[in-house]
Amino acid sequence: MAQEKDNQNQKEGIVTEALPNTTFRVQLNGGEEILTHLAGRMRVNFIRILTGDRVLVEVSPDGSRGRIIYRYK
Numbered sequence: 369m370a371q372e373k374d375n376q377n378q379k380e381g382i383v384t385e386a387l388p389n390t391t392f393r394v395q396l397n398g399g400e401e402i403l404t405h406l407a408g409r410m411r412v413n414f415i416r417i418l419t420g421d422r423v424l425v426e427v428s429p430d431g432s433r434g435r436i437i438y439r440y441k
Contacts, residue, residue, distance in 0.1 A: 378437070383421045392417060392436065394425055402427065404434040415439055
């Protein structure tokens with residue numbers, strides 16, 4: 369199993385809008401809103417993301433995009 373990277377670029381947020389092709393608009397806890405896509409492992413396991421779900425996002429270095437890596441229960 370691959371080692372996980374340190375979580376310095378991971379943030380929590382809430383899904384505000386579901387867009388086509390497993391793309392979502394997520395509002396982070398700091399108030400910033402970014403465009404995200406669904407991680408491959410979540411696609412393989414058929415994890416469904418709906419508007420209003422709390423998610424963990426791995427944010428890109430430029431801070432404008434991200435990848436949803438976990439959906440809180």
